[in-house]
Amino acid sequence: MSEPVGLRERKKVRLRETIAETAIRMFLESGFDRVSITDIARAAEVSRRTLFAYFPTKEDLVLQRFADHEDEPARTVRNRRTDQPPLDALREARLAALSRRDPNTGLNDDPEILAFLRLVRGTEALAARLMRYSARGKDTLADALRENGFDALTARLTAAQVIVVQDELARMNHTCLAEGQSADDRYPEAVRATELAFDLLRDGLRDRS
DSSP states (O other), rough: OOOOOOHHHHHHHHHHHHHHHHHHHHHHHHHHGGGGHHHHHHHHTTTHHHHHEEEOTTHHHHHHHHTTTTHHHHHHHSSSSTTSHHHHHHHHHHHHHHTTTTTGOOOOOOHHHHHHHHHHHHHHHHHHHHHHHHHHHHHHHHHHHHHHHHOHHHHHHHHHHHHHHHHHHHHHHHHHHHHTHHHHHHHHHHHHHHHHHHHHHHHHHTOOO
16 A cells, blocks of 8 residues: 555655755764765665755755745745835844844854854855855745836846845854854844845935935
């Protein structure tokens, strides 16, 4: 008798998580470039073929955590209140993410998360691949903005600015935490920086020139 579809899918999800967690642990212990696909497959007790079925490249083993969030800004725009401007919805979502210490904001001082972000930012191949996720995030956000009345050029430029600003805010937070500041101590300044960033996105430099 074959397994129910739901059970098979849950097993696939668990196996995918096991492979990724094994790989990240090994990368953190030994460095991304020093761990091979064969090493990971052996440690996760799967074949190389099975591993590649879940993760087409070595970089995907790490960056799948980011892939799950690449369309988050687009979803924020599409799911906002009908009376709420898109930029206000994105600001509100970012502030909420800071308050819950979402790792994607850089404002999380859990040692494992800090180590993971150091691995990503300090490994050339991972940093380069991460730029592709940012590019796709811009594309999906631009699509969402066009759906909400923005012309194509305005949608594209707005999406590019939002994604770059959010990436830079996260980078600043992570740098402060990596230098020893706690997430709680950094939080007020992270909020101030986010508010300023979205004020600039909304108003430009009219009052600062």
